[in-house]
Amino acid sequence: AQKITQTQPGMFVQEKEAVTLDCTYDTSDQSYGLFWYKQPSSGEMIFLIYQGSYDEQNATEGRYSLNFQKARKSANLVISASQLGDSAMYFCAMREPHGSGNTGKLIFGQGTTLQVKP
Amino acid sequence: DSGVTQTPKHLITATGQRVTLRCSPRSGDLSVYWYQQSLDQGLQFLIQYYNGEERAKGNILERFSAQQFPDLHSELNLSSLELGDSALYFCASSYGQGAQNEQFFGPGTRLTVL
Numbered sequence: 001a002q003k004i005t006q007t008q009p010g011m012f013v014q015e016k017e018a019v020t021l022d023c024t025y026d027t028s029d030q031s032y033g034l035f036w037y038k039q040p041s042s043g044e045m046i047f048l049i050y051q052g053s054y055d056e057q058n059a060t061e062g063r064y065s066l067n068f069q070k071a072r073k074s075a076n077l078v079i080s081a082s083q084l085g086d087s088a089m090y091f092c093a094m095r096e097p098h099g100s101g102n103t104g105k106l107i108f109g110q111g112t113t114l115q116v117k118p
Numbered sequence: 119d120s121g122v123t124q125t126p127k128h129l130i131t132a133t134g135q136r137v138t139l140r141c142s143p144r145s146g147d148l149s150v151y152w153y154q155q156s157l158d159q160g161l162q163f164l165i166q167y168y169n170g171e172e173r174a175k176g177n178i179l180e181r182f183s184a185q186q187f188p189d190l191h192s193e194l195n196l197s198s199l200e201l202g203d204s205a206l207y208f209c210a211s212s213y214g215q216g217a218q219n220e221q222f223f224g225p226g227t228r229l230t231v232l
Contacts, residue, residue: 095219
């Protein structure tokens with residue numbers, strides 16, 4: 001069964017420092033997508049970054065980068081130069097293509113709460 | 119702003135009642151997904167529609183139903199509400215159904231059942 005595991009319920013980071021949020025996944029499919037979403041206290045889900053299973057290079061989006069290690073089935077999110085506004089819950093998610101028994105839905109981890117200290 | 123709209127933003131109702139949550143996907147997106155976020159269950163997939171047709175079901179209770187209309191907006195109907203149905207309900211839309219297609223989330227409807 002497909003599964004996403006985020007082992008860090010809560011993390012603290014000093015402002016302007018980098019932080020890594022861990023994510024491991026389990027799937028038997030060869031084609032899949034990995035996503036990170038940010039959920040601030042206001043509740044909305046904000047897309048941060050995407051990594052495809054066939055992508056050879058790690059994805060980057062501004063201060064966000066994804067450390068993709070396919071053999072280890074990990075997709076850690078790295079936030080560089082943390083800002084106070086980065087304080088939020090972060091979700092790792094996996095999506096498989098619709099078809100062959102897959103629904104195309106997103107499967108989410110339990111989330112990591114990040115607090116940035118001034 | 120993701121381009122996905124959901125109404126209402128907040129809903130407070132009593133046990134046993136029925137409510138309807140509405141979602142308008144991004145312009146051009148054909149797929150609509152509904153998710154439920156609760157403290158004990160986390161984020162769970164409920165149901166998916168693609169161009170008006172139901173395509174997939176997740177952990178959706180029989181008391182819940184949904185539909186997607188010709189203009190592609192979707193409604194999630196929750197009936198015989200219980201205290202445990204209190205949650206944040208998200209709608210997400212996507213152009214395609216491939217693994218690479220990002221799902222854009224609406225702001226959510228926060229349902230409180232008293």
